[in-house]
Amino acid sequence: MNTLVPLPVLLPILGAGATLALGRHPHIQRWLSLTVLGGVAAIAAVLLVQADRHGPQTVWIGAWPERLGIVLVADRLAALMLLVSALVTLAVLAYSVGQGMTEDEEGAPLSVYHPTFLVLVAGVANAFLAGDLFNLFVSFEMLLFASYVLLTLGGTATRIRAGTIYVLVNLLSSTLFLISLAVTYAATGTLTLADLAARLEELPDHVSLMIQLLLLTTFAIKAAIFPLSFWLPDSYPTAPAPVTAVFAGLLTKVGVYAILRMQTLLFPHSPLTDLLLWAALLTMIIGILGAVAQSDIKRMLSFTLVSHIGYLVLGIALGSRSGTAGTTFYVVHHITIQTALFLVLGLVERRAGSTALMRIGGLARLAPLLAVLFFVPAMNLAGIPPFSGFIGKVGLFQAAQADGRALAWALVAGGALTSLLTLYAVAKTWAVAFWRTPLEAHEALEAIGATDDPDGEPVPGHDTRPVHEHRGHVHTAGGVVSRADIEEARRLGDDDMPERDFHTLIEAGEDSRHSPRGMLGPAAALVTMSVMLSVVAGPLYAFCDRAAADLHDRGPYLSSVLTGEDQ
Template identity: 85%
Template sequence: MNALVPLPVVLPILAAGVSLALLHHPRIQRWLSLGVLTAVVVISSALLVQADRHGPQTVWIGAWSETLGIVLVADRLAALMLVVSAVVTLAVLAYSVGQGMTEDEEGAPISIYHPTFLVLVAGVSNAFLAGDLFNLFVSFEMLLFASYVLLTLGGTATRIRAGTIYVLVNLLSSTLFLISIAVTYAATGTLTLAHLAERLAELPDHVSLMIQLLLLTTFAIKAAVFPLSFWLPDSYPTAPAPVTAVFAGLLTKVGVYAILRTQTLLFPDSPLSDLLLWTALLTMLIGILGAVAQSDIKRMLSFTLVSHIGYLILGIALGSRLGTAGTIFYVVHHITIQTALFLVLGLVERRAGSTALMRIGGLARLAPLLAVLFFVPAMNLAGIPPFSGFIGKVGLFQAAQADGGWLPWTVVAGGAVTSLLTLYAVAKTWAVAFWRTPEEAHEALEAISDAADPAPGHGSDDGTHQHRGHVHTSAGTITKNDIEEARRLGNDDLPDRDFHTLIEAGEDNRHSPAGMLVPAAGLVTLSVLLTVVAGPLYGLSERAARDLHQRDTYVSSVLTGEAR
């Protein structure tokens, strides 16, 4: 069964090369990509079963010595992450095919999307399987190279600008990662995680602490941990919906996975626990406060993505099996929920022509199925019982309670506030974009247009009036922030006249393609099923956490080929 371990990496890489050679055959490209990702789902599932029954599955690549060799390890955690990532990337690819972006996304060459997406999948898989730091670095470079291309797909000015920020930040983190690798190798003579688990303990405390800080900072940038998360809200929302979905669902979780793996395996008795707890608290609160202030759904979800990374860091910071199990469960939940929400948001944007709250409304009447598909994962994200988000947060809070210190309890309080503010943010989005009537949305659009660019002689016969810069309508109050955002967007984006006419007439003239609707609905359904199978999934998470804290299992399987 060890022969299966490299396949989640090898198959997408080979398929990417074949897909690039088939640049004049887009239909074959599509079927090849879908077939390969389906195979990766099956192989990853088999690896998870094997790892759960028989322990970590390892493969050494090449004839290098152990201190220099490349080892791939599929333990319970890595295999679980492989399964989740394979499922969501398959759903995203199917969605993008249904959207038609693989054929022509704003003039992008049709040959680019499939091979680039497959390289991204290979990079993510390799990151989860990597058993040494340098191979982990290569994994990050693979997925980052692919993400640079996907983020700027279409070459619009907005995407290029956002992509530039993304590239610069990740070049900085890659440089820092190389420095970390150099320092680690100079101090220990190896980069293999199993060897490092034994040798780092022999180093002077200040050297070990320096290596830990270097690695933590590197991975914190990639995971968008505060205060190193400034780049994310401006980068992700500009990409096409499928790209944003896979970025939000997966890429930051690869950084979290790297933190979890290195903290438990290399630094089990970390002196930085309190620092991580404060980081978790600030990531939660700053992220969710940013979400509450947004008037665009994409940016709101991007900020909630940052805030919920704080929950994951909480579990890691506690350094206990309970905390690690809670983090593993919450990672699975959050990957699924965030990907599903951004796919549904792509359908919203297609239907309404925008994701700016000031420009849309009445969707519950015009597209009730779309309203349900957004509502369910949004409530799950907020942690409403009995959804998996609630279960994951309870598990993390119980782990903090078991720790007993005042700082973990403070983070729990911050997590509860974050959950309530998440509910407020998604409820506000629902009320404005979905629940208000088309007539109210129409009136609000007109009021914002007039406030942003008032016409001479404009009066109050339409039922609106201003007070201290606010515009009051029968549909509610439009704030100064709404008006300033409207002025910033300019005439081309305010309002969408096609949707304006649509909501005024109360007619549904735009339809969601089945090729987009089915994958999005499938992920939403999967997010609900996480609640149904929460017991077995949490049990698997606890077993994976036990493996992480019993380091001998991982070390012996890598160095001797036998789990103990």
């Protein structure tokens, strides 16, 4: 089964070339992309079973002698990440096909979207399988190239500006990564992780610490750990919904995965535990405070994404098997939940015309299915029992309590506070966007004067269209209602305008939008998958615990790479 290991990387790369060549045949291109990702998911499932039963699956490629070539390793952790990422990217691609964004929406041609998306998938898979630091660097560069193209689809000023910030930050991290590689190779003579595990222990403490700090800073930028997370809330919300979904679900987790692999394999007795614990605490608190302050749902979810990275860092920082198991489980949970929420938010924006809280209302009454699809993962994100978010947080809190240090207990308190504030943020979103009526939304706009901005500037909530384009309008699931329509309805009826008349008015509007089944299906599938994580939480957590045992033992990984023996 070792021959299967390169396929999750090879298939998307070949698929990218084929879809680029088939740019004039969009129907074939769509099905080819979906087939490739379906194949990657199937292969990842087989690798997961094989790694669990027979130990890490290793293959050396590049026609070089072993220990000099490129090694790919699929152990329990890598195989699990591969499977989850494959299922998520498959759902996102199906969603984008249903949305029609691959057919020249916002100027994004089909021939660009599919190849770029498949290169992104290949980069993610290569990062999870990489058995040496230079191949991991190549993976990040693949992600940078593909993500920049996807982030700037349509070429709008807002997206170009956000993409520029994103690229500059990632170029900085790439430069730092290259410096880290140079220092590591100069000190040890190798970049293969299995060899580094032994050679780093032979180095003087100050040299080993310098290498660890360089690598940790590089990966912390990728993972958006505070204070290196400033770029994320301004970059992700500007992209199209499926692009934002896959970015939020996967890209930061690649950075977290790299930190987890580095800390357990290369620096198992790290002296930086306290530093990581402080980073976890600040990431949680600063991130969720930013989320609470937002009046736009996209930015709110982007800040919650940052805050919940703190939970993942907590488990890594504890340096224990239970902490690693909790982080592994929470990564699976968070990939699924964040992707599902951003896909559902894309449906909200399509139907309501905006994601600014002050401009939308009535979604629960006019789009009940959409309301349910948002409510379930939102409660899961907040950690409401019996969802997987609650199970993952309990596992992490138990690991922190077992650690016993005062700082670990502070993380328990910080994590509980973050959960409560997450619940507040998503509950506020639900109450405003879904539960309040469109009439209340209009009256709220009038109360703050947002409908009468004389300068035509963007109103609060990061709605980038000038106010003069929609002055006096309220976005609802049934359409866009103008102030003139409301006043006319009141004049013909009574001054109070009964709520039923208001809903009759918006439901009859010509600007009504509906959610295509091609978008609803993948979003609903991911929401269902998030619920299933709770159903299979017992077996899944047990698997994560076995993966954590392998990471802390290091024996299975090292034997598989250095001797070619499955454990």
